[in-house]
Amino acid sequence: MNRIYLKGQVLEDRPDFISEADDKKRKNFKVMLARYLSTPLPEEKVDIHLNDETFTVHCDELGYFSKWVTTKSSFEEGWHTARFSICDSEGVEQCSRSGKFLIKNETPQFGVISDIDDTILVSHATQLFRKIRLIMTKNSKTRLPFEGVAEFYQQLSHEGKNPLFYVSSSEWNLYDFLDDFFKVRNIPKGPFLLQEFKSGIKDLLFTGGGSHQHKLQKIRRLMDLYPNMHFILIGDNGQLDPLIYHKALIEFKERIKTVYIRKIKKHDAIDPVVIADFEKYKVPLLLIKDTSEAEAHAKAQGWVHS
Known part of the structure; x- marks a missing residue:
């Protein structure tokens, strides 16, 4: 059954x-x-x-x-x-x-919860005109991932034994685009947990916007659905991922193995209170410039292998 x-x-x-x-x-x-x-x-x-x-x-x-x-x-x-x-x-x-x-595999080593825009997919989400230009002129075959993402996520997946969940502020309107992009770029398949469907040109121009609090709700659902699973969280500092993952840490501190945050904004430091809580609960919080830094850390922990 x-x-x-x-x-x-x-x-x-x-x-x-x-x-x-x-x-x-x-x-x-x-x-x-x-x-x-x-x-x-x-x-x-x-x-x-x-x-x-x-x-x-x-x-x-x-x-x-x-x-x-x-x-x-x-x-x-x-x-x-x-x-x-x-x-x-x-x-x-x-x-x-x-x-x-x-x-899912009955005995995964861990699960992965990852953002998509500016974490996996180069999106320029914090720069409105560059974001719109990408959205409107390119497609799933011509949009680009960050270097090394596919290989790193394949290693995290461990041939499908560890489930990957993609929690994003992109709307369900973009499901077919994201599904094809992941196939083209050889990024491991995983359930997409997106924002509700929107309709209208204004919603297209401001796609991926909003409070992003739905991400925390979906993280809670995954934690409840898989109560015995530990997770690696991956995001970026372009929007609110550090704060959202901090809230997840407070609620599920014993089940978060580490958090990787891609540095998109050069001068946007993580709140010292957030850093202090990660240190308090002994959960690594890494602000990375390149995927290779996260990969090196994961290898050192024995979570991935070349």
């Missing part, structure tokens, strides 16, 4: 976005705009298919559905496929999509 959590959203008139490395800026602009102009469909009934079992769930007012299902099927650890379908009033299937879910 497996208990599996599945979440999705039903949207109207959302095409499949397929990007290529040689796409023109005009196409990239139109595709990104389309991601923020799709319309959620509320109250739809969605059938979830797992092998020969079917479960039914209803969307909320924003088109979201989520459900814990207990299945008779026995899934091995790793990634598996679920199919989602919508039928008309006569039971005729109108559309169908598939998605992946993760069955």
